[in-house]
Amino acid sequence: MKIFNFLVFLFLICTSSTGYGSSVAYEGTKEDTSRVIELNILGNNSRLTDPQQTLEYANLALALARKLNYDNGIAEAYRVKGIGNYYKFQTDSAVQNYLESLNYFSRSGNLGGQAKVYNNIGNLYLTMTKDYGNALTYFRKAFVIAKKLNLQSLIAGLYLNIASTYQRQNFYTKSLEYYGKSYALFTELKITTGITQCLQNLSAVHKKLGHLETAEKYALEAIEKAKAVDENFTVASTNLTLSGIYVTMGKYREAQKAIDEGREYAGTDKNFKRDFLVISYTLESKRNNYKKAFEYLQQVYKEESELYSNDASEKYKLQEAKNKQEQIQKENELTIERQKNNILFVWASVIVSVLLVVVIVLLTGNVRKKAKTNKQLTALNLEISTQKENLDRINHNLEEIIDERTRDLKIKNKKLSEYSSHLSHQIRGPVATLKGLMNLDKEGLIDKDEVIQQxxxxxxxxxxxxxxxNDMLHDPHKYGFKSELHKDL
Known part of the structure; x- marks a missing residue:
């Protein structure tokens, strides 16, 4: 009856509730949306060669997607804008872009898009603020979704980013493990950008471990592949690693060549400028050119001061962005939950009227079945009681049989003990005689013939x-064994 009352209550709520409107975003023609997708891809692909071009493609995609009311296109355009700003080291703008992207992806229920944005936010924590804990948190959130949706290229990128995080924490064994997974998957997918980044980072790890020849091999291969696809940042950063390898190996001319090439590809990037100043200082120190080394050290100090100030500002901005993003995510989850509840109410109003009839029929049938079941249970209880009494009688008989057999075993054990004692008593005399004869023979006190005879x-x-x-054991009563035994004892 409780189920029946609940369903009636639910039916009244559903039939008395008002309808709700739903809006579906217009996504234009297939050709229009394809153009948005194409522009976003072009923007993403140019991130390592020309971040400004990335922003221009993203803005074109965003304008067209807004015109078409194409939510997924808008979300991806914001994400690509964030990537462009990230590579231009405009962290505040990148964060805002990522939050806008995450908002649109959440509204459209695009889990794959959300995973990509989580990956981008993790990169911000990794490279801009060096907050490795939050970086790994976002990478793992992205990885769970990517694994669920089987997004192979994203999984490969996440392996790379997780490996980089472990590398910066000096966990080199774990780092090599994840770089290996990333390299294998990028190679299988034939994604050159991922392959070059893996080679570059493998070179850096092996340098840290002191495997200089292996590190040099990976660095040269990374530079070659990066130049083939115009990845300026990768060429610059790999030359930075390679110059450090050559300084450690004592190849100062090759180190200077790597520094010069790296600066050329780095352009005006402040972080690269600082890093190349540091390696130049190290190189001049090794050459004993202390005056030049001191000049580089002064420039390093100046750059470090500026970068430290920027890092503190970026950490604060990123924390604010994180809090805002979490708030937006909670609001989106509440909105989605409300929509789900509305849909459930609509379906309930359609289905409940049918369920009510079915439930009433079932309840009536259950009452009848219950009465019949009670009779069957009573009969079963009676049968069980009878069987219990029979079992009690059987158990009693078994106990008597066990007692009887126990008494029989005790008697037989006693007889066996008596037989053993008798055997020992009867055999002991002749054996003692034999031992005496053997001793007499050893001492020469008796003839051989007499010994043999005895x-x-x-x-x-x-x-x-x-x-x-033996005869007594088979028929002890025939020989009066028990009486003789007792007499002897």
Whole structure:
């Protein structure tokens, strides 16, 4: 009856509730949306060669997607804008772009898009603020979704980013493990950008571990592949690693060549400028050119001061952005939950009227079945009681049989003990005689013939006693064994 009352209550709520409107975003023609997708791809692909071009493609995609009311296109355009600003080191703008992207992806229920944005935010924490804990948190959130949706290229990128995080924490064994996974997957997918980044980072890790020749091999291969696809940032950063390798190996000319090439590809990037100043200082120190080394050190100090100030500002901005993003995500989850509840109410109003009839029929049938079941249970209880009484009688009989057999075993054990004692008593005399004869023979106190004669007599005596005891064991009453035994004892 409780189920029945609940369903009636639910039916009244559903039938009395007002309808709700739903809006579906217009996504234009297939050709229009394809153009948005194409522009976003072009923007993403140019991030390592020309971040400004990335922003221009993203703005074109965003304008067209807004015109078409194409939510997924708008979300991806914001994400690509964030990537462009990230590579231009405009962190505040990048954060805002990522939050806008995440908002649109959440509204459209695009989990794959959300995973990509989580990956981008993780990169911000990794490279801009060096907050490795939050970086790994976002990478793992992205990885769970990517694994669920089988997004192979994103999984490969996440392996790379997780490996980079472990590398910066000096966990080199874990770092190499994840770089290996990333390299294998990027190679399988034939994604050159991922391959070059893996090679570059593998070179850096092996340099840290002191595997200089291996590090040099990976660095040269990374530079070659990066130049083939115009990845300026990768060429610059790999030359930075390679110059450090050459300084450690004592190849100062090659180190200077790598520094010069790296600066050329780095352009005006402040972080690269600082890093190349540091390696130049190290190189001049190794060359004993202390005056030049001191000049580089002064420039490093100046750059470090500016970058430290910027890092503190970026950490604050990123924390604010994180809080804002979490708030937006909670609001989106509440909106989605409300929509789900509305849909459930609509379906309930359609289905409940049918369910009510079915439930009433089922309840009536259940009452009848319950009465019938009670009768069957009563009969079963009676049968069980009868069986219990029978079992009790059987158990009682078994106990009597066990007692009887226990008494029988005790009697047999006692008889066996008596037989053993008798055997020992009968055999002991002839054996003692034999031992005496052997001692007399050893001392030469008796003739050989007499020894043999006496030993034969003892052996025959023993044999007779054994045969006699055997007969007694088979039929003890025939020989009055028990009486003789008790008499001897």
């Amino acid at each position: 030993m034969e007599k003892c052996v025959n005596d023993i044999d007779d006693k054994i045969l006699h005891i």
